Structures are given as C-alpha cells and as structure tokens.
Amino acid sequence: MIDSPPKKLSATARRAFANAGWVFFDRIFRMATALLVGVWSARYLGPSQFGLLNFASVFPTVLTSLAGLGLANVLVTELVRNREYSENQLLGTSFILRLVAGTVSLFAIAVTVRVLYGDQPVLQAMILFTSSVLVCQSADVIDLHFQSRVKSKLSVIAKSIAFLLSTALRVYFLANQFSLLAFSSVVFVEVSLSAFILILIYNRQEGQHILNWRFSRRLATYLLHLSWPIMISDFFIFIYMRADQFMLKELATDLELGKFSAALRLSEVWYFIATAITSSFYPTIVSLKTQNEEAFQRAFRQLLTLLLSISILIAIFITLAAPFIINLLYGQQYEGVDDILVIHIWSAVFVFMGVGSSYWFILHDHQRLLLVRTIAGAVINILLNFVLIPRYGAVGTSIATLIAQMTTAYFVNFFIAKARPVFFVQTAAFADVFKLTLLRERLKRTP
Known part of the structure; x- marks a missing residue:
C-alpha cells in the first residue's frame, strides 16, 4: 500500500518532470541545431548524395539493437530494484557485454560491406565510420545509471558537449565543401567524445570510478536471459524502420531515397519526446508496481494518455504545415516530400504508444511477447514495401511504415491473450485523449 502524503508524491513528480526537462532541452537543442545543419547539408549535397549519406547509417542502425543486447530497460529496472547484485557488478557486466557485442557487430558489418560494395571503397569507409557507434555505445551504461537515479542532467551535459563540437566540425566541412566521406566521419568524432566525457563525469560526480566495475559471469547469464527477447524485438523494429531505405535504394532510385530521408528527418525527430517522458517516469512506475498494483495501473494509463495526446497534436500540426515546411527548408528540388511526410508523421502516434507500453511487458516478464x-x-512492413515501392516509391514506403507501426504497437496486442490488458489500457487512453481527460483534470486542480 502507498500511504505517502501528497507532498511526497508531488516531490517525486516534480523530480521526474525536472529530469524529463533536461532530456527535452537536450533533444530540442539537438533538433533545432541538427535541423539547420541538416537542411544546409541536404541543399549542398542534393537529393541523391544526401540519400547516400543517410544510407551509410542503415547498417549500424539495424545492428544497434544487437550491439546493445536489449539491456537498456532491463539494466534500469535492476538498478532501481537493487536486489542481489551490486551497482558495480551491474554496470561492469553490462559494459563488457555491450563492448563485446559492439565489436562483433562492427566486424560483421565490415565483412558484409566488403562483399556487397567491394567496388565502392568510399561507401565502405562511410559505413564503417557511422558503425563506430556500435562500439562506443557500451559507455551508455553510464547514461542508464543516471536515468535510474533520475539524473539525466549529467548525461545531457556530456552528450551536448560532444554534439556541439561535432556540429562545429560539420559546419566547417560544409563551409569548405568537403566530401561525403568527411561528413560521415563526424559520427565517429561525436560518439567517441560522448563516451569519453560520460566516463569523466561519472568518475567525478559519482565519487566512483569505472575501474571499480566488476564482471560477473552469473549476472551476465541472468541479464541475457531477461534481455534477449527485447534484443531480437528491437532488431526487428530497426529492420522494418530502416529496411525502407535499403529497399528504396534497391527497388526505386537514389532520388526517392533522398526524398524519403528528408521526410524521415522531420518525422522521426519527434520520437525523442516519447523516450524522454517514459524514461523519466519509469523509475517511479517501477516503484509503484512493487507497492500498489492499482496505483501502477492508473499511472500506466495516464502515461499512455499523455504520450498519445502529444503525438496526435504533433501529427495534426505537421499534416497542416507540411507543404510550407518542406518548401521553406528544402526548396523546389525536394518537391513531393510533403506528401511523404504527411503520411509518415502519423506513424509517430503508434511509435509513442509502443514506447510507453513496452515497459509493461518488461515489468511483467513478458519480453517474448x-x-x-x-x-x-x-513481416507486414517488408511485404507491403515489395508491393508499394515499385508503384508509389517513397509514398508507398510511408504507407507501409504506418500500417506496420499500427499493427505492432496496437492491434497485435488484442490477439495475444497475455498482452490483451495492454490493448484495453491503450484503447482507454485513446478514449481519454478524445474526451480531453488530462485537460479536465488539470482544470479541476487549478484554483
């Protein structure tokens, strides 16, 4: 039972909102800066070369989930629960697991691109530069540690410094008309700097040192047992989120790929909101789950209602403003991108829903679902792409993505008995949005 006074709950909520605020600041700052530099890059390179630059990130993006081993949410949960293993064991074991997985993934990509693009050495080098993130992401266990303590401010500082320096380098390359290879190398600079600064801040702010971390074989087995379904699930998510670009390159043209990449930047840039809100409130929700099931269910529904409200407002805004935004940012050479964006932005509604509901499966040990x-x-996304891309190009890809996201995040839950409670909570959250439940509750609390 929860007998905490309202002041304590309010303090917890304020702390979560403050934590989310730091993540929002980081993402909004990145979004605004990346948008300006990204538009400059898109105009400078043109649709075809811009498409190739984005294609270079497809391979590492697809393997990011395998290199991360699905440990993110599991590690945060274990750090909050703090049961059998020490924090140094949890961080040390997760770091080694991710480092090994990232190195193996990078080697696999190197072999693959050598076979597929042996006659294109520049493209090979571009892919390897962007794939460096797979190894450097092992240091993100520090970020997850900060999340578990609701201290995302420290992660934001580290990543913002790295982002600022890498952005300055991009601007220098643009001003001096560097090649595609130079632009792809900036990814390596950013992720390596971010990892280095995260380690420095952890050592100084936490009064600890990564040399105190310890690897436990038993803990590694336990973590992998919990995380492997999430890893495979995340892998398939990236497959159908990035297979679009690969299939566009093979089934359509570089021009269509470039247009889709331009729309994707304006559509997926909003996804951080779902992650920021959910990760900030997750430690509180984990605590509620262990104390009061009714309070947990109520908080879970409120979280989904909030995520849906925000995502629907974003989708409506982009739908109405798409022609103006595309013409202002990209110009006439990207004509038709607004049609792609209008369809693809509605996928965000189900992405937000999927991010929010994924924690329910972890807390109930239903990772396999x-x-x-x-x-x-x-499967739905890839099959639809085969049908729609030859006829409709990038517009067809957007339709396929929307249907796949809708199926994965919502409708499939109804047909799986153990996941059906999530479907009903999601449906209730949709009803709350259309009834303006959150707004009415807020107005009632206003004196």
Missing part, C-alpha cells in the same frame, strides 16, 4: 508483435510488424 515484444518479440512476437515486432516480428509481425516487420
């Missing part, structure tokens, strides 16, 4: 519904979405 995440895998089932994700595979269903991946």
Whole structure:
C-alpha cells in the first residue's frame, strides 16, 4: 500500500518532470541545431548524395539493437530494484557485454560491406565510420545509471558537449565543401567524445570510478536471459524502420531515397519526446508496481494518455504545415516530400504508444511477447514495401511504415491473450485523449 502524503508524491513528480526537462532541452537543442545543419547539408549535397549519406547509417542502425543486447530497460529496472547484485557488478557486466557485442557487430558489418560494395571503397569507409557507434555505445551504461537515479542532467551535459563540437566540425566541412566521406566521419568524432566525457563525469560526480566495475559471469547469464527477447524485438523494429531505405535504394532510385530521408528527418525527430517522458517516469512506475498494483495501473494509463495526446497534436500540426515546411527548408528540388511526410508523421502516434507500453511487458516478464508483435510488424512492413515501392516509391514506403507501426504497437496486442490488458489500457487512453481527460483534470486542480 502507498500511504505517502501528497507532498511526497508531488516531490517525486516534480523530480521526474525536472529530469524529463533536461532530456527535452537536450533533444530540442539537438533538433533545432541538427535541423539547420541538416537542411544546409541536404541543399549542398542534393537529393541523391544526401540519400547516400543517410544510407551509410542503415547498417549500424539495424545492428544497434544487437550491439546493445536489449539491456537498456532491463539494466534500469535492476538498478532501481537493487536486489542481489551490486551497482558495480551491474554496470561492469553490462559494459563488457555491450563492448563485446559492439565489436562483433562492427566486424560483421565490415565483412558484409566488403562483399556487397567491394567496388565502392568510399561507401565502405562511410559505413564503417557511422558503425563506430556500435562500439562506443557500451559507455551508455553510464547514461542508464543516471536515468535510474533520475539524473539525466549529467548525461545531457556530456552528450551536448560532444554534439556541439561535432556540429562545429560539420559546419566547417560544409563551409569548405568537403566530401561525403568527411561528413560521415563526424559520427565517429561525436560518439567517441560522448563516451569519453560520460566516463569523466561519472568518475567525478559519482565519487566512483569505472575501474571499480566488476564482471560477473552469473549476472551476465541472468541479464541475457531477461534481455534477449527485447534484443531480437528491437532488431526487428530497426529492420522494418530502416529496411525502407535499403529497399528504396534497391527497388526505386537514389532520388526517392533522398526524398524519403528528408521526410524521415522531420518525422522521426519527434520520437525523442516519447523516450524522454517514459524514461523519466519509469523509475517511479517501477516503484509503484512493487507497492500498489492499482496505483501502477492508473499511472500506466495516464502515461499512455499523455504520450498519445502529444503525438496526435504533433501529427495534426505537421499534416497542416507540411507543404510550407518542406518548401521553406528544402526548396523546389525536394518537391513531393510533403506528401511523404504527411503520411509518415502519423506513424509517430503508434511509435509513442509502443514506447510507453513496452515497459509493461518488461515489468511483467513478458519480453517474448515484444518479440512476437515486432516480428509481425516487420513481416507486414517488408511485404507491403515489395508491393508499394515499385508503384508509389517513397509514398508507398510511408504507407507501409504506418500500417506496420499500427499493427505492432496496437492491434497485435488484442490477439495475444497475455498482452490483451495492454490493448484495453491503450484503447482507454485513446478514449481519454478524445474526451480531453488530462485537460479536465488539470482544470479541476487549478484554483
């Protein structure tokens, strides 16, 4: 039972909102800066070369989930619960697991691109530069540690410094008309700097040192047992989110790929909001789950209602403003991108829903159900791409993505008995949005 006074709950909520605020600041700052530099890059390179630059990130993006081993949410949960293993064991074991997985993934990509693009050495080098993130992401266990303590401010500082320096380098390359290879190398600069600064801040702010971390074989087995379904699920998510670009390159043209990449930047840039809100409130929700099931269910529904409200407002705004935004940012050479964006932005509604509901599966030890519904979405997306891309190009890809996201995040839950409670909470959240429940509750609390 929760007998905490309202002041304590309010303090917890304020702390979560403050934590989310730091993440929002980081993402909004990145979004605004990346948008300006990204538009400059798109205009400078043109649709075809801009498409190739984005294509270089497809391989590492697809393997990011495998290199991360699905440990993110599991590690945060274990750090909050703090049961059998020490913090140094949890961080040390997760770091080594991710480092090994990232190195193996990078080697696999190197072999693959050598076989597929042996006659294109520049493209090979571009892909390897962007794939460096797979190794450097092992240091993100520090970020997850800060999340578990609701201290995302420290992660924001580290990543913002790295982002600022890498952005300055991009601007220098643009001003001096550097090649595509130079632009792709900036990814390596940013991720390596971010990892280095995260380690420095952890050592100084926490009064600890990564040399105190310890690897536990038993803990590694336990973590992998919990995380492997999430890893495979995340892999299939990236497959059907990035297979679009690969299939566009093979089934359509570089021009269509460039247009889709331009729309994607304006559509996916909003996804950080779902992650920021959910990760900030997750430690509180984990605590509620262990104390009061009714309070947990109520908080879970409120979280989904908030995520849906925000995502629907974003989708409506972009739908109405798309022609103006595309013409202002990209110009006439990207004509038709607004049609792609209007369709693709509605996928965000179900992405937000999927991010918020994924924690329910982890807390109930139903990670394998995440895998089932994700595979269903991946299969639907790829099959629809084969049908729609030859006829409609990038517009067809956007339609396929929307249907796949809708299926994965929402409808599949109804057909899986153990996931059906999530479907009903999601449906209730949709009803709350249309009834303006959050707004009415807020007005009632206003004196």
